[in-house]
Amino acid sequence: xxxxxxxxLAQLLAASAGLVSSxxxxxxxxxxxxxxxxxxxxxxxxxxxxxxxxxxxxxxxVRTEQFRLLTPAGEGASLSVDLTHEVxxxxxxxxxxxxxxxxxxxxxxxASIHDRRSELGxxxxxxxxxxREFTVSASYSAEDDYHATAVGLEWSRPLxxxxxxxxxxxxxxxRIDPTDAAEFGRIAQATKNTWSASAGLSFILxxxxxxxxxxxxxxxxxxxxxxxxxxxxxxRVLNEARPDQRLQGSLLLRYRRALIERxxxxxxxxRYSIDNWGVHSHTVEAHWYQTLAEDWRVIPGFRYYTQSExxxxxxxxxxxxxxxxxxxxxxxxxGGGVSASLDLRRQxxxxxxxxxxxxHRATDALGFGSGNDPGRVSYTQIQAGFDxxxx
Amino acid sequence: xxxxxxxxxxWRRDFxxxxxxxxxxxxxxxxxRAEAAFDAAIAELDRLERKYSHYRDDSLLAQWCAAAxxxxxxxxxxxxxxxxxxxxxxxxxxxxxxDISAGALARLWAGPRETLPNPAEIAQAMATxxxxxxxxxxxxxxxxxxxxxxxxxxxxxxxxxxxxxxxxREQGLLHGIVELGGDLSVIGPHANGAPWRAGxxxxxLPAALAAIELLEGGLATSGDYxxxxxxxxxxxxxxxxxxxxxxxxxxxxxxxxxxxxLVAGAAATLAMLLGVDAGAAYLRELGLPHLxxxxxxxxxxxxxxxxxxxxxx
Numbered sequence: 185x186x187x188x189x190x191x192x193l194a195q196l197l198a199a200s201a202g203l204v205s206s207x208x209x210x211x212x213x214x215x216x217x218x219x220x221x222x223x224x225x226x227x228x229x230x231x232x233x234x235x236x237x238x239x240x241x242x243x244x245x246v247r248t249e250q251f252r253l254l255t256p257a258g259e260g261a262s263l264s265v266d267l268t269h270e271v272x273x274x275x276x277x278x279x280x281x282x283x284x285x286x287x288x289x290x291x292x293x294x295a296s297i298h299d300r301r302s303e304l305g306x307x308x309x310x311x312x313x314x315x316r317e318f319t320v321s322a323s324y325s326a327e328d329d330y331h332a333t334a335v336g337l338e339w340s341r342p343l344x345x346x347x348x349x350x351x352x353x354x355x356x357x358x359r360i361d362p363t364d365a366a367e368f369g370r371i372a373q374a375t376k377n378t379w380s381a382s383a384g385l386s387f388i389l390x391x392x393x394x395x396x397x398x399x400x401x402x403x404x405x406x407x408x409x410x411x412x413x414x415x416x417x418x419x420r421v422l423n424e425a426r427p428d429q430r431l432q433g434s435l436l437l438r439y440r441r442a443l444i445e446r447x448x449x450x451x452x453x454x455r456y457s458i459d460n461w462g463v464h465s466h467t468v469e470a471h472w473y474q475t476l477a478e479d480w481r482v483i484p485g486f487r488y489y490t491q492s493e494x495x496x497x498x499x500x501x502x503x504x505x506x507x508x509x510x511x512x513x514x515x516x517x518x519g520g521g522v523s524a525s526l527d528l529r530r531q532x533x534x535x536x537x538x539x540x541x542x543x544h545r546a547t548d549a550l551g552f553g554s555g556n557d558p559g560r561v562s563y564t565q566i567q568a569g570f571d572x573x574x575x
Numbered sequence: 576x577x578x579x580x581x582x583x584x585x586w587r588r589d590f591x592x593x594x595x596x597x598x599x600x601x602x603x604x605x606x607x608r609a610e611a612a613f614d615a616a617i618a619e620l621d622r623l624e625r626k627y628s629h630y631r632d633d634s635l636l637a638q639w640c641a642a643a644x645x646x647x648x649x650x651x652x653x654x655x656x657x658x659x660x661x662x663x664x665x666x667x668x669x670x671x672x673x674d675i676s677a678g679a680l681a682r683l684w685a686g687p688r689e690t691l692p693n694p695a696e697i698a699q700a701m702a703t704x705x706x707x708x709x710x711x712x713x714x715x716x717x718x719x720x721x722x723x724x725x726x727x728x729x730x731x732x733x734x735x736x737x738x739x740x741x742x743x744r745e746q747g748l749l750h751g752i753v754e755l756g757g758d759l760s761v762i763g764p765h766a767n768g769a770p771w772r773a774g775x776x777x778x779x780l781p782a783a784l785a786a787i788e789l790l791e792g793g794l795a796t797s798g799d800y801x802x803x804x805x806x807x808x809x810x811x812x813x814x815x816x817x818x819x820x821x822x823x824x825x826x827x828x829x830x831x832x833x834x835x836x837l838v839a840g841a842a843a844t845l846a847m848l849l850g851v852d853a854g855a856a857y858l859r860e861l862g863l864p865h866l867x868x869x870x871x872x873x874x875x876x877x878x879x880x881x882x883x884x885x886x887x888x
Contacts, residue, residue: 193861195664195668197838199660203661204734204741204837259767342605344611348747388746
């Protein structure tokens with residue numbers, strides 16, 4: 185309802201706002217609006233805390249351009265198209281060696297990596313009879329040495345007035361053709377397949393809060409090692425070797441609460457994951473959405489992450505210790521981190537401008553004992569962009 | 576109470592609440608979801624009726640009134656405090672014409688009766704009211720005049736309609752409309768995005784005065800025809816000016832369309848109280864779409880939502 189703003193009406197609406205507000209937890213209907221979104225992202229990893237033994241200390245930097253088009257596609261249906269282009273540069277941890285005290289020293293990849301990745305994703309969401317809803321999606325991602333094709337299906341239906349069931353399944357087929365394979369004795373070509381299934385329940389708790397609980401199972405098989413990671417074993421440097429199967433289970437909890445009087449909302453997210461490689465991890469996230477005057481929104485956030493190391497992780501090994509599988513990838517090591525973020529949004533008519541900053545700091549693991557992998561990463565991420573809705 | 580299915584997927588329940596015929600319509604495939612929402616919305620209406628009825632001795636309102644004149648300050652819950660804040664604002668915006676402390680007066684005129692109250696009865700009812708005897712400093716309420724009766728009737732029905740609509744939305748039902756005795760609160764437009772059509776009845780004729788299309792918000796009508804007394808061809812409505820002790824006479828009805836039913840009802844009641852000239856000026860200043868019928872049958876207001884050919888007296 186377009187109303188001429190005037191103090192008398194503003195007073196009345198303000199006085200009624202505490203009593204009648206439509207700011208209760210909104211059910212998310214199939215979007216019927218046509219909109220485009222653009223985001224520019226800049227992800228920049230800190231240099232290593234300790235200078236590497238060899239290689240560049242300039243770590244990864246990824247600049248991302250993302251476009252999204254969302255458009256109605258017939259009665260109760262919408263279509264989304266996502267285009268992503270990334271430019272990656274910098275070097276990454278290669279392997280680590282023991283120093284005089286037996287502590288690991290990082291060796292970085294020698295040459296700086298320059299790579300580009302492009303991805304096209306398409307999604308189709310449709311409302312069905314009985315408030316059921318399904319989404320099908322497909323994506324293709326290509327870079328010099330990596331190609332990934334994925335398809336997904338999601339379906340939801342209400343079980344009662346306050347409970348909704350959601351089910352999902354996805355499959356991805358990835359092909360890797362490592363560069364300089366012959367020179368470094370890397371595998372010439374390999375593939376991996378990933379299946380994932382999920383189930384979740386959403387509970388409307390009261391007029392302003394919502395709880396979602398979900399389970400996800402993921403099974404990966406094929407070549408699961410990183411062909412660019414090496415492993416130091418006494419007198420030899422080997423290509424790392426991981427099992428060719430991984431089974432992962434996750435429990436997710438999401439809580440949403442609208443604080444109508446404060447014109448704010450609280451989002452809490454928790455995730456616990458466990459896999460048959462021996463890695464278990466916790467993530468806890470909190471975001472506060474605060475609406476300020478003049479269509480400003482400020483969103484401070486906090487994330488805490490911690491994980492235990494996989495059963496075959498070691499920074500290095502002696503020949504005698506070498507098992508069937510071994511990796512010194514910091515992503516399989518005990519470790520953790522905390523992130524703080526701040527997003528700012530401003531709406532101008534049909535335009536919604538967004539700018540955000542996130543700072544992540546790797547820490548010795550909190551909760552799962554201490555880790556000391558020298559490759560653990562702290563980073564800064566900046567994101568800026570806009571959403572535009574067509575009338 | 577009856578439940579019937581009207582149209583392909585529109586479920587409807589008719590019932591009586593707050594002394595009025597009411598209905599809720601919900602457009603959804605699964606009947607059990609609509610039924611669950613009807614039950615939850617009606618439970619909310621029952622709660623509000625129990626809390627704010629001025630006909631019930633066990634209502635919260637009755638408890639407050641029982642403490643009137645005792646000097647006791649009552650600590651008021653947040654919902655009631657919001658209603659009292661709104662009532663204070665309306666008192667201010669109306670220059671004193673809107674006055675919830677005049678409950679005894681409202682009761683005197685609304686009660687079933689066949690003769691006019693005599694001047695002594697009116698004077699006695701007026702003596703128990705008076706905004707200056709109602710001390711409201713959130714969350715503390717003090718009713719200083721013994722016998723004072725608060726009347727939130729002009730806010731609670733519209734508020735209840737909005738709450739019933741909100742309950743439905745909270746259950747994920749986004750298409751429907753709530754009607755409480757002619758006041759409407761939209762849950763959301765039809766599933767295909769089309770507006771709900773509602774009729775505003777003519778205060779004097781058994782016919783619709785206008786057909787309104789509602790996508791959102793609320794529509795409320797305040798009129799002298801709902802309850803009241805017809806004596807010697809003169810109509811005495813239930814909306815009483817606390818400053819004179821007599822029912823207002825300027826408008827026969829005022830309908831207002833607003834972002835919610837509560838504001839629509841408050842604006843309509845204020846315009847009724849202010850009378851034809853000041854009431855129309857208030858509605859114009861508010862900028863809300865409205866339709867008025869004066870006691871002498873003249874139709875006024877913003878014409879955009881009036882049927883091109885309304886019935887004439």
